[in-house]
Amino acid sequence: MTVAITLAYLAAAVLFILGLKQLSSPKGARNGNFTAAAGMVIALIATIPLLRFTAAGAAIIGIGVVIGGIVGTVGARMVKMTAIPQMVALFNGVGGGAAALVAVAELLHFGNHPAFTVAFPSVFSIVIGSISFAGSMVAFAKLQELMTGTPITYPSQQLVNGLLAAAIVGFVIAVLAIASVPFSYLSLMILALVLGVAFVLPIGGADMPVVISLLNAFTGLAVAASGFTLNNFALIVAGTLVGASGSLLTKLMSDAMGRSLANVLFGAFGQLHKGGAAAAGKEGRSVRSASAEDLGTLLAYSRRVIIVPGYGLAVAQAQHAVRELAELLEKRGVEVSYAIHPVAGRMPGHMNVLLAEANVPYEQLKEMDEINDEFKNADVVLVVGANDVVNPAARSSPGSPIYGMPILNADQAKNIVFMKRSMRPGFAGIDNELLYDPKTIMFFGDAKDSLTKLVNAVKAA
Amino acid sequence: MNNELLNELTFFVLAIFVGIEVISKVPTILHTPLMSGTNAIHGIILVGAIVIAAGANSPVTVAIGLVAVILATTNVVGGFVVTDRMLEMFKGRQQSKTRQSK
Structure with a gap:
């Protein structure tokens, strides 16, 4: 290997390291990706003279x-x-x-x-x-x-x-x-x-x-x-x-x-709880649900609202609808923030990407540790298409497969509004006690439709 | 053990420490883009694919070389482009307002 090629490879290696470093902070992340790509181009070009x-x-x-x-x-x-x-x-x-x-x-x-x-x-x-x-x-x-x-x-x-x-x-x-x-x-x-x-x-x-x-x-x-x-x-x-x-x-x-x-x-995560989830589902306990108008009024006259987005929100392509609702509430003087669980979406950081795509400013996105103490001061927690990340079973029932997973303290808020398509358990397949909590209000339907209804209801309120 | 192998082992061990050190303070929100970015970097295997493809002189080596180059190029190009798509969406409050007012 000639000196020139070795030096080019060294430059590429340095660019990879710098790229990774930049990728570790929100400001430099995009440049970090370019830096690494530049390293890749250099390494590829340097290789060509080596070959017959x-x-x-x-x-x-x-x-x-x-x-x-x-x-x-x-x-x-x-x-x-x-x-x-x-x-x-x-x-x-x-x-x-x-x-x-x-x-x-x-x-x-x-x-x-x-x-x-x-x-x-x-x-x-x-x-x-x-x-x-x-x-x-x-x-x-x-x-x-x-x-x-x-x-x-x-x-x-x-x-x-x-x-x-x-x-x-x-x-x-x-x-x-x-x-x-x-x-x-x-x-x-x-x-x-x-x-x-x-x-x-x-x-x-x-x-x-x-x-x-x-x-x-x-x-x-x-x-x-x-x-x-x-x-x-x-x-x-x-x-x-x-x-x-x-x-x-x-x-x-x-x-x-x-x-x-x-x-x-x-x-074999899913195996443990299959029986449990099915049994709990059969109990047929009652849940509370409400109309869009009621919820619109509740939201419009709250002081603090925390939104907990989950994968269901992304599937319904409702990122823009949720941002519209949040902006509307902010105009009325409601303090709105988003609580992002580390594994919200399907990958750590996935939800941030999805909300960023909908132009939600990232100052409003709060990580779990940052916001968990604020739930008790929140008037309404709006859980949109999330489930497992607010399941209190993670704190309270040692038999549960998600026991020990850190969760968002949504249960401490004054009101909890769950927007879900059905009572079906979340991705981990576990029933959620919080759905049956007296403070919880269910709002069934596709996340995007439901949010649009809420937007109209808040406008009317 | 020859000199070249010793050098290579040295690079290998040092790179392990650098790899761990360099991402040790990454915030959760960047886990997905970081995974995607490192994914693009191991597309460096394209260099290896080109090395073995260049000298291909039999039907078997041609087939292996071609598939290896296709797979590796997909890794590099797809990896960097998808990472960039993710990262272009991280914006602060100011930037997102200016974009909306357009």
């Missing part, structure tokens, strides 16, 4: 870049903001797949007995990259609702996963110790793909963000391993940066849900 192209090689690179560029741009531009999490999963998965293929090509190139320093990172990259690819595709399918979001479990699931893992270890040893033949590493790839699917199937849709973040870190490590195989400094540094920061981010996310990572991955 065959005619076929030049052609497939040209064709591949055009196809991938179109797919990536169109996919990223067309996706609705509500579907961002699954899009991230998809882009992560293809990266993992690419890392695994690069490693396969290297093993082919080195023949039956590559040096250990080539063979080891290659099989690592094949296994981890393939798990990331297949796992991300399942995560995508679950979030896109191409398949059920509830955990899929079957008898002896852990045993099956254990056997898969054991078979993978067996083939890894075969490649390293006996011979690196295509049969061995292709079997390895197939087994790892199956394990990736099996690993994500029992994890519920609500936990997908944590899984995507973990697989993101996996892809980073697979890329770093490919860097060892190719002796490429840029791959090692960038891949490791992602592997390390992605692991930390995964931990931060599971912390925000009040759970350990092991519990998220192996707890």
Whole structure:
């Protein structure tokens, strides 16, 4: 590797680090993304003089870049903001797949007995990259609702996963110790793909963000391993940066849900409470509901209103309607703020993006720790399409699967208005005691329609 | 163990610490964009894909190289564009007012 290329790679690595740093604060975040992209361009350009192209090689690179560029741009531009999490999963998965293929090509190139320093990172990259690819595709399918979001479990699931893992270890040893033949590493790839699917199937849709973040870190490590195989400094540094920061981010996310990572991955979350939710639903307890006019009056003559937005709001595309309501109330002198739970939406920070899209100023968005003491002073809490994040079961019932998750103290407000389509439990599938609270008023319907009705009612009040 | 491998291990270990340190103070609201941004950065695998594709000289290596380049390019381009889409929406009160008054 020449000096110039090494220096260019160094510049790219520095830009990646600076980009990540900027991405960690709201002001510089967008520039951070550009900084990292600039690093990427530099690394790509610097690589070209390193290579000797065959005619076929030049052609497939040209064709591949055009196809991938179109797919990536169109996919990223067309996706609705509500579907961002699954899009991230998809882009992560293809990266993992690419890392695994690069490693396969290297093993082919080195023949039956590559040096250990080539063979080891290659099989690592094949296994981890393939798990990331297949796992991300399942995560995508679950979030896109191409398949059920509830955990899929079957008898002896852990045993099956254990056997898969054991078979993978067996083939890894075969490649390293006996011979690196295509049969061995292709079997390895197939087994790892199956394990990736099996690993994500029992994890519920609500936990997908944590899984995507973990697989993101996996892809980073697979890329770093490919860097060892190719002796490429840029791959090692960038891949490791992602592997390390992605692991930390995964931990931060599971912390925000009040759970350990092991519990998220192996707890088969949805299984515990299925019986409980069904039983509670059958009791048929009564709830209080009210007309739009009543609620309009209540809101218009409040002093402080806190809005708790959830994924239901985003699904109904009601971000603009909620902003309109908030502005209307503010004009009447009502103090309005939004309480954003760390996992509101389907990913940490997802709800902020959705509300920002509707021009809600981010000064009004309050994080949980900041606003939790203010609920007791609020006249009305308006819960729009959220459920689990205000479920008091997280505080009070140790048997509940969400027990220990930090929640918003909506139950301390003077009035709680729940805007929901039905009494159906939330994403985690757990019944919510707060719906039956005497202070709670239900307002059934599609979030957007309901908000529009409230806007008109407040105008009339 | 040769020198090159030693150097690579050094970079690897140092990059782990940098990766953890650099995002340790990220606010919750930026978790999603940050995940998406790091996702774009591991698209650096495109460099690896180009390296293996460049020398392709048999039907098998051509096929592997082509698929690897397509997947990796999708990762890079999609990753950066979708991150940018998310981040362009973070605005303060002032900016959002000026946009509405247009």
